[in-house]
Amino acid sequence: MFDFIWNLASFILALGILVTVHEYGHFWVARKAGVKVLRFSIGFGKPLITWYDKLGTEYVIAAIPLGGYVKMLDERVDEVPADEKHLSFNSKSVQSRIAIVAAGPLANFAFAIVLLWAMYMLGVQTVKPVIGSIETSSRAQIAGIKADQTLISIGNETVFDWRETTFALMQNMGESKVKVVVQDPIDGQVVKNLNLEGWTLGNDVKSPLHSVGITPFRPQITTELAHIAEDSAAKKYGLQVGDKIYLVDGEKISSWAQLVGIIQASADKSLLMTISRGDEKLNINVVPDNKPTKDGFSQGYLGVVPLASKWPDGYITTRKYGPIDGFFQGVDKTWQMISLSFEMIGNLLTGQISVNNLSGPIGIAQGAGASVSYGLVAFLSFLALISVNLGVFNLLPLPILDGGHLMYYIIELIRKKPVSERTQEFGFRIGALVLLLLTGFALFNDFMRL
Known part of the structure; x- marks a missing residue:
């Protein structure tokens, strides 16, 4: 019961932070574009706390902490007084509407940079990517990779720990092979070519590393x-x-x-x-x-x-950067996560990754609870990852998401006229159905992993 309450509280905290950041992106750009914001709500349902600012915007913390929204003045939704029509969302140029809608996901990406920047300045304890064992007849063994070797780089990415190693490996899914540089205790740095032809992640794969035959070193x-x-x-x-x-x-x-x-x-x-x-x-x-x-x-x-047993000397290190280097590390890692997220979506669509690997709210809650337990740095890292995923997910071209709205506005920009209300309404219904199916499937996966 304690684990359930801890995970739930951590999930609500993480979701509340990320939703606030996302919606504030929409809110801030809307205000800058001259749109009147009627309500800024964190959560849905019955308002628990409300207050107003000097411009008349109502701020709400609602009872159901599973999202949020920014309600703007819009003639398509409500009647707008003649003297306020110029403040409505629909009266703004298509470029302004694109900026307002895109601001939510972009705020999530910017927030991830800030989180990782703070994390790297605080110092990140990492485990050196030393190989513990290689599975017989695996892709790694065929490539000549051996136990006790240390991974230096995969493809174009230098790796310092196992998380970076996994990300770098996943970025090369779909390639026929990838160059792997290892540090051998006897031979020094050696270059290997890891064959990835036909490499996929099925339902029974523990991790991308295990799927190519690599088991990280762990103390006995x-x-x-x-x-x-x-x-x-x-x-x-x-x-x-x-x-x-x-x-x-x-x-x-x-x-x-x-x-x-x-x-x-x-x-x-x-x-x-x-x-x-x-x-x-x-x-x-x-x-x-x-x-x-x-x-x-x-x-x-x-x-x-x-x-x-204790870790050998030098296997656990702390990576700590100053403000400038830490910022560039944050930008680099955020871009890497954004790129990888889009690539993984493509791999899901092509079948290279099984849809059974999708996680839903329960999986996220468990991750949130675990990261809070591990400390501030782990929680910052988790928040950054989920913030990027939230931003990427909202950019999917489903009409009910930010990406769907952007799709309509880009079409409007090209055609010089808006997409018809009927077409948009049909798209919203399809988008809602797809989103419901994805959420249901992810929840099913979560329950199967319990």
């Missing part, structure tokens, strides 16, 4: 317990933090993966665990809880977290 996981969950089988049967598990039913435990496999196969079954606790060796009978999988199969659950 021990069989010592670092955390015991409340109300878990481990707590119930007396396991404690610091216990080291050596034997289970007489079988020697040599790895955490081996122990996980035994526990998952032993739901509601008694297991005799031999552990060391300080200088003592103890035998404890434990019955793992039954936690069914998504497919309905029985799976054992103990409720413990293992202790990991």
Whole structure:
């Protein structure tokens, strides 16, 4: 229950910030273009808090925190007094209307730059992209990439951590091959050609890196317990933090993966665990809880977290920049995310990425909750990513979104006359239907991942 409330609160906070930025973009440019703004609302439904400024704009914080809007004076919607017609949205030039509509997504992009700028000035802790293992017969192994090598660049992008590595790899989806530069412990910098012919991301792919056969280095996981969950089988049967598990039913435990496999196969079954606790060796009978999988199969659950070995020196670094370099880093990373977002939309349409990879509000809420838990820098990074995605999504040429309005205004600019009201109304209905289907599919994916 706590996780649910935490994720929900984090989601509302993140969405509120990003919607405010988006709508303020529309609001600010509308005011500059001489349009009268009637209402600036964050959320929908019943107003909880309202106030007015000296120009008569009503500001609202509403009960349903799932979006927002800016209501402008518009003769197509309401009757407008003769002395205020020049203040209506529809009376402005098509160039002004394009600027007002485009300002929302552009505000999201600008906000992402500011967030990343702040993040890089605060300092970003990153994990050096050292390869832990290479899957046999994978694209990476065929290319000659090996474990213990450090990734330096993919294509034209220099990479410093695993997130940048993933982004750089995804930017080359659709290419026949990509140049990969690695630092080998013995041979120094080596150039490899990674074959990407026919590379796609299906339903069962854990990550783009795993799909080409690369597993990042992680410190070895021990069989010592670092955390015991409340109300878990481990707590119930007396396991404690610091216990080291050596034997289970007489079988020697040599790895955490081996122990996980035994526990998952032993739901509601008694297991005799031999552990060391300080200088003592103890035998404890434990019955793992039954936690069914998504497919309905029985799976054992103990409720413990293992202790990991320390990271080797130099594997974790902090990237920190001054105001000027930090700003350029923010611009560069924002542009990279914008480009990648549009490319991913294209890959979804062509089938190179499965639609099952789409996430909806639940996935975003979980990401928001996790990022807040990790601290300010992680939350800034998450906000920047979602801000870019919100901007890109709103630029899609669906008539109900900003991109659909822009499409109509660009057509009007070319034809020298507006698109008919009937055509626009039909487009809005189609756009609403497509948006509803996309949202429903993303929510379905979210529930399937729970």
